[in-house]
Amino acid sequence: MKIIDAHIHFSNIRSFHETAQHHSFVDYSKAGIIKEFEEAGVVLGIGMGLTETSGIGFPDPEAITPMGLDLGRSLPRNIVYCAGINPYTLNDESIHMLEKELQKENVVGLKIYLGYYPFYAYDEVYHSVYVLAEKYDLPVVFHTGDTYSERGLLKYAHPLTLDEVAVRYRNVRFMMAHFGDPWVLTGAEVVYKNSNMFADLSGLLVGPEKDLKSYSEGRFFDHLRHALVYCDHYERLLFGTDWPLAPIKPYIEFIKQMIPEKYYEDVFYNNALKVFPKIKNFIS
Numbered sequence: 096m097k098i099i100d101a102h103i104h105f106s107n108i109r110s111f112h113e114t115a116q117h118h119s120f121v122d123y124s125k126a127g128i129i130k131e132f133e134e135a136g137v138v139l140g141i142g143m144g145l146t147e148t149s150g151i152g153f154p155d156p157e158a159i160t161p162m163g164l165d166l167g168r169s170l171p172r173n174i175v176y177c178a179g180i181n182p183y184t185l186n187d188e189s190i191h192m193l194e195k196e197l198q199k200e201n202v203v204g205l206k207i208y209l210g211y212y213p214f215y216a217y218d219e220v221y222h223s224v225y226v227l228a229e230k231y232d233l234p235v236v237f238h239t240g241d242t243y244s245e246r247g248l249l250k251y252a253h254p255l256t257l258d259e260v261a262v263r264y265r266n267v268r269f270m271m272a273h274f275g276d277p278w279v280l281t282g283a284e285v286v287y288k289n290s291n292m293f294a295d296l297s298g299l300l301v302g303p304e305k306d307l308k309s310y311s312e313g314r315f316f317d318h319l320r321h322a323l324v325y326c327d328h329y330e331r332l333l334f335g336t337d338w339p340l341a342p343i344k345p346y347i348e349f350i351k352q353m354i355p356e357k358y359y360e361d362v363f364y365n366n367a368l369k370v371f372p373k374i375k376n377f378i379s
Contacts, residue, residue, distance in 0.1 A: 097136065097363075098136050099138065099333075099363070100336050103141065103335070103338040104143055104337070105176075106144075107147065109147065110243060110244070111123060111340075115339035115340075118340075119301065121338065123166070124166070125166070125169075128338065129171050131342065140175075141177065142164045142177070143177055144162040144177055154208065156212075157183075158179075158184065159189065159192075160185055161180070162179025162206075163178065163196075164176050175201040175202070175377055176201065176203070178196045178202050178205050179206045180205060181208075185224075190224075193205075197227060197233060200376065201377070203234075204234045204270075206238075207235060210247045212251070213248050215251055225260070229264065234370050234371060235270070237257060237272060238252060238273070239254045239272055240252055240254070240275045240277060241276065243340075253275070262289070267291060270294065271292060271295070272297060273296075273297055273298045274294045274295070274322065279318055279322035280321060283323070286331055287328055293332070293333060296332060297335030297336050298340055299316070299349075301337075301341060304342055307345045307346060311349050323353060329362055332361075334347070350362070
């Protein structure tokens with residue numbers, strides 16, 4: 096089975112390096128991601144544009160929109176990305192730069208970091224971003240749920256806030272990263288209600304293979320199982336890992352335990368092609 100990882104990171108972010116080294120035990124490098132993709136049967140990864148410039152860690156109020164992937168001098172041939180948005184640096188000039196970025200072949204969507212930046216998804220500051228998304232038929236990915244930083248503000252990352260955006264911008268495809276975890280039942284309702292809302296299943300657990308195995312076998316993920324059954328729209332759920340926060344092959348096995356086998360090809364491959372149509376050019 097071919098797999099598309101719809102949510103990875105490939106940026107020079109301090110917290111990613113620390114997590115990769117001390118918690119998930121992955122090789123956070125170009126060689127590392129190429130090796131993990133080959134071992135896991137992943138044919139394409141979609142990176143979330145993110146940069147850190149101020150030295151205070153992410154969220155970075157000074158990062159220039161659009162944010163890209165800067166872990167290495169070049170990207171592996173099978174990694175594309177979503178241009179990252181910093182609402183603090185959104186102005187006429189950066190919107191012009193963002194539009195030019197979206198015309199690059201390997202830019203396949205946009206990424207908004209709710210919770211890390213103190214703006215709701217429906218805030219007017221993002222209106223021009225949604226206009227560009229519709230113009231170029233590109234999806235908008237939102238961080239939702241827990242923030243991987245104590246400086247984040249959770250109220251902005253609650254998945255219920257995406258309902259208003261989905262209703263106001265019916266011609267834009269939206270993807271709720273992390274299924275809104277830990278508010279996955281709310282995330283499931285927003286996906287269930289709105290045909291233009293999708294969700295990825297990335298970043299549900301941070302850590303090495305042994306943690307993925309132990310947590311998935313206990314009661315820890317009963318809330319996720321409940322939400323997946325309630326949502327019952329496997330045609331709008333996408334596989335993703337949030338690499339380097341977890342190793343790829345064990346995370347695949349973890350998600351397989353949560354999804355009925357008859358939906359594997361959709362969740363692990365087909366749905367990504369629907370949400371990110373530009374990636375078809377990168378898959379042979």
